[in-house]
Amino acid sequence: MANIISDETIEYVGILAKLELSGEEKEQAKKDMGSMLDYIDKLSELDTDGVEPMSHVFPVENVFREDIVTNGDEREAVLKNAPGEKDGMFAVPRTFD
Amino acid sequence: MAKQYETVIGLEVHVELATKTKIFCGCSTAFGAEPNAHTCPVCTGMPGSLPVLNKQVVEYAMAVGIAANCEITRVCKFDRKNYFYPDNPQNYQISQLYLPICRNGYVEIETADGKKRVGIHEIHMEEDAGKLIHDEWEDCTLVDYNRSGVPLIEIVSEPDMRSAEEVIAYLEKLRLIIQYLGASDCKLQEGSMRADVNLSVREVGAEKFGTRTEMKNLNSFRAIARAIEGEKERQIELLESGQAVVQETRRWDDAKEESYAMRSKEDAQDYRYFPDPDLVPVHISEEWIERVKKAQPEFRDEKMARYKQEFDLPDYDIDILTGTKHMADLFEQTVALCGQPKKVSNWLMVETMRLLKEQEMEPEDIRFSPENLAKLIGLVESRAINGTVAKEVFEKIFDEDIDPEQYVEENGLKTVNDEGALRKTVEDIIASNPQSVEDYRNGKEKAIGFLVGQTMKAMKGKADPGMVNKLLKELL
Numbered sequence: 001m002a003n004i005i006s007d008e009t010i011e012y013v014g015i016l017a018k019l020e021l022s023g024e025e026k027e028q029a030k031k032d033m034g035s036m037l038d039y040i041d042k043l044s045e046l047d048t049d050g051v052e053p054m055s056h057v058f059p060v061e062n063v064f065r066e067d068i069v070t071n072g073d074e075r076e077a078v079l080k081n082a083p084g085e086k087d088g089m090f091a092v093p094r095t096f097d
Numbered sequence: 098m099a100k101q102y103e104t105v106i107g108l109e110v111h112v113e114l115a116t117k118t119k120i121f122c123g124c125s126t127a128f129g130a131e132p133n134a135h136t137c138p139v140c141t142g143m144p145g146s147l148p149v150l151n152k153q154v155v156e157y158a159m160a161v162g163i164a165a166n167c168e169i170t171r172v173c174k175f176d177r178k179n180y181f182y183p184d185n186p187q188n189y190q191i192s193q194l195y196l197p198i199c200r201n202g203y204v205e206i207e208t209a210d211g212k213k214r215v216g217i218h219e220i221h222m223e224e225d226a227g228k229l230i231h232d233e234w235e236d237c238t239l240v241d242y243n244r245s246g247v248p249l250i251e252i253v254s255e256p257d258m259r260s261a262e263e264v265i266a267y268l269e270k271l272r273l274i275i276q277y278l279g280a281s282d283c284k285l286q287e288g289s290m291r292a293d294v295n296l297s298v299r300e301v302g303a304e305k306f307g308t309r310t311e312m313k314n315l316n317s318f319r320a321i322a323r324a325i326e327g328e329k330e331r332q333i334e335l336l337e338s339g340q341a342v343v344q345e346t347r348r349w350d351d352a353k354e355e356s357y358a359m360r361s362k363e364d365a366q367d368y369r370y371f372p373d374p375d376l377v378p379v380h381i382s383e384e385w386i387e388r389v390k391k392a393q394p395e396f397r398d399e400k401m402a403r404y405k406q407e408f409d410l411p412d413y414d415i416d417i418l419t420g421t422k423h424m425a426d427l428f429e430q431t432v433a434l435c436g437q438p439k440k441v442s443n444w445l446m447v448e449t450m451r452l453l454k455e456q457e458m459e460p461e462d463i464r465f466s467p468e469n470l471a472k473l474i475g476l477v478e479s480r481a482i483n484g485t486v487a488k489e490v491f492e493k494i495f496d497e498d499i500d501p502e503q504y505v506e507e508n509g510l511k512t513v514n515d516e517g518a519l520r521k522t523v524e525d526i527i528a529s530n531p532q533s534v535e536d537y538r539n540g541k542e543k544a545i546g547f548l549v550g551q552t553m554k555a556m557k558g559k560a561d562p563g564m565v566n567k568l569l570k571e572l573l
Contacts (some may be wrong), residue, residue, distance in 0.1 A: 016367060018181055031285030044292045048548035060377045067116050071136045078141055078242075086232065088132040089239035092183045095229065 003037035005030040098339075101129075101301040104329045106264055106294060107218075107256035110271060111249050112281045113225065114157045120224050120248035121148030121191065121376075132241035140224075140246035142187030147176045150175075154248040155198070155379060157280040158222050159528060161250060162199030164274045164396065165217050171381050173198045175222075175373040177305070183240050184226035189297060192251075192368045196378075204274070206266040215267050216255030219388050223249050256295065256306065268292060268318065272532040273397050276422040282461055285316050287372055292321060297342070298332045307332070309341040312356055314349050315405040321398035324349040328356060388451075408438035414446055421460040430467035435474045444470060452495045458464050464496040471502040485558055512561045516568075518561060519552075523568045526551045537573055 010030050014021050021029060075088060084091035111282045119126055122139035138146035143339035162169055173196040177189040180228045227245040229238050252271060258264050272283040272290060283290040309568045312328060315321045329348075332342050346522035349357040394405070395418050418428045424445065454459060473490060476482045482490065482505055490510065503509055513519055526548055527534055536544035545566070552565045 010310065016369065017177075039218035055372050055378050058377065058461070061380045063149060063377050064155070065118070065123065065149045067118050067151050068123065069118050069125045069126070071135075071137045073131075074137055075131070075133050078133060078136045078138070081141065081143060086235065086237070086239055088134075089230065089241050090183070090186075091135075091232075091235070091237050091239055093238065094231065094236050095183050095238045 001031070001034045002041060003034045004035045005037075009033075058074055098492070100126075101489065102298045102329075102333050102336075103301045103516075104259055105256050105297050105299060105306055106258040106260075106325065108252075108254045108258070108267065109266065109293040109295065109311075110252040110254075110268070111291040111293075112161075112252065112271075112275055112283060114154055114250060115153055115279060115281050116153045116157070116248055119246035120151050120222070121246055126247050130243055132239075133243060135243045136245070142185070143397060148191065148373075149246075150376060150379070151248060155381075156220055156389055157248075157278070158220060158250050159262050159381070159386065160200045160278050160350055160393065161275055161280055162220050163386070163390055164278060164393065165199070165201035165202040165204050165252070165271075167202030167217055167220060169381055169386055170196050170198055172196065172201060172378055173381070174378045175376045176367045176370045177373050178370055178375040182530065183238060184229050185245065186340070190224060190226065191373055191376070192223035192370075193221035195372070195479050196382075204267065205268045206263060206270050208263055208266065213257075213259045214261070215263070215471065217401075218253040218255050220250050220252050223247050223251060230393065235481060253329070253423070256297075256309075264294070264321060264325060265318050268321070273420075273422075276461075277396050279394075279422070284459070284461070286314065291331045293326070294321065294325060294380070296328050296332070298327060298329060298336065299456045301423040307336075308344050310344065311346045313346060314351050317351075317352075320349060320351040323351065324356065325353060327354060332366060368470075370393050383410050408432070408442075410438060410442055414442045415451070417446055418442060423463060424460045427463060427467055427470075431474075434467055434471035437474055437478070440478075441470065444474070444491065446532060448491050449495065452492065463495075465494045468502055469498055476501055476505060480561055480563075481505065481511055482513050483558070483561055485511070493497070510559060513556055513559050516564070520568055520572075521558070522555050523552055523565065524557060525573055527569075527572060545573075 007026070008085075010026050010033070013033075014026075044074070045092075079085050079088070079090070082090040114330060116126060118124060119135075120136050124137050124140055125446065127135070140146055147509065152213055159169055161362045175544055176194045178192045178194070179189045181188055192413045197219040199220035200218070203214045204217065205212050207213075225244050225247040227240050227242040229240055232239050258267060268290075275281050275283050275290075276381065281289055285291070292315055294315060295309050296313045297307035299307040310328060310332070312324050315324055328347070335342055345356075346359045348359045400419045401415050404410055404418065405412070410418070417424070419425050428441055428445055430439075432438045435441065448549075449463065452458075453463070470491075472489060473494060476490075477484065477487045486505075488500050490499075490501050490504060493504060494501060494553065530548060530551060533544045533547050538549070548569055549565050552569070553560055553562065556565075
């Protein structure tokens with residue numbers, strides 16, 4: 001494997017993804033990420049001069065909605081997905097700015 | 098000699114667009130609904146939901162970009178800005194990093210040293226986040242997602258401003274352009290326009306920029322001006338005492354007139370932007386740009402020139418009348434109805450401005466209709482009511498948009514034009530005020546004013562002062 005993922009990197013990625021990894025999981029993740037980066041390196045060998053970056057897999061563009069209200073009050077259904085509810089609002093653990 | 102410093106300021110301005118629906122779903126953007134009444138699986142980030150772009154958002158963004166002399170990006174797309182915070186349940190905000198819709202523009206501002214261009218680095222489209230309310234009792238945070246997915250444009254300036262005055266002039270200019278386009282009402286207090294200030298200081302003549310800080314929570318022009326002064330002083334003090342300015346985000350506390358750091362270095366932001374695979378690219382054709390260009394309204398500078406030419410109003414009047422789109426519209430619509438530009442201007446400039454000030458309202462909050470103001474002007478013109486009554490009636494129009502014709506009728510406020518009745522009253526007044534009559538006859542012209550006043554009082558203010566004057570002179 002050409003790409004070696006350091007302990008620091010895997011720790012940092014874990015923090016960003018809000019994942020707590022065990023020692024064993026960290027080792028596995030290091031291997032997986034390393035091989036993913038190797039694959040990207042392989043792709044980088046291709047000559048892509050003059051090729052537009054692809055931003056979407058489907059050859060579709062300009063899909064729009066008109067500015068018309070189509071949704072009604074779906075509070076009850078929406079709030080069913082809340083971890084907790086109070087006064088018609090989602091209640092979540094205390095969060096600071 | 099003490100070192101001379103220069104302040105370098107760039108702005109990130111967020112503007113809430115005046116669309117009826119959110120940027121990616123058909124939920125209403127109307128203000129004041131019950132918490133979460135305007136939400137759906139898309140704007141609460143439910144897995145499997147699919148965002149679809151509101152076309153009006155693209156049109157507003159293009160219109161603002163064209164007015165700010167920007168290049169329109171022919172192929173633009175959306176990216177995800179990843180962060181964990183409960184105001185955004187998707188855990189990413191849909192924004193534009195790589196291909197924003199507008200780039201490389203400028204607006205011109207007036208400064209003490211004449212006209213100056215402030216560069217626009219870019220304008221991009223994005224979605225707003227939900228509102229967090231901290232519940233002290235239950236020690237939890239409550240979230241209302243009504244604002245989640247409300248369309249925003251973020252206008253990023255170049256670091257071209259050098260003082261608080263230039264910043265205010267720039268914001269005023271943006272506000273006017275956007276209001277005239279109808280793309281937003283741009284109210285700082287209500288958060289439909291929000292400005293983050295990026296500020297650094299450097300020694301005069303230095304080529305390199307100093308380390309900048311970003312300041313948030315600025316919700317009035319006054320707060321912005323004070324925050325700029327405060328942050329400038331803070332950075333100069335740090336440098337003077339041999340310390341370094343730390344690049345950080347600071348929150349301005351306008352009550353305490355000081356700022357504090359919001360995020361620490363340990364919690365550095367890493368947004369990991371990547372193209373949003375749920376949204377397809379937007380291709381903007383030449384024809385589309387032309388169409389938006391053609392639909393651009395008359396902006397303030399053009400309007401000012403036209404008012405001067407067409408209505409021959411003083412510059413001072415024109416400045417106030419065109420200061421907001423709402424005022425200009427009201428003026429033009431009323432003039433169209435009654436054909437008396439100077440009279441309409443006077444009502445707006447004097448009585449309207451006075452009432453706005455008294456009631457601490459903005460011109461955008463004016464609710465009366467041009468029809469009712471035009472009717473009032475008609476009533477004064479035809480001498481159906483006098484000036485004093487007109488002012489009273491106008492207050493009613495201002496507060497409740499009443500129909501002045503009906504109101505005058507119902508409250509018996511019509512000027513008494515019945516010469517017989519008036520003559521009778523004038524005769525009574527003359528009879529009961531011999532001293533004033535004497536004074537007048539002895540050449541004291543002013544004495545007639547007192548008699549006019551007495552007559553008006555006797556008529557409960559409903560007489561035509563001109564006619565009273567005429568009758569008095571005749572009978573004396």
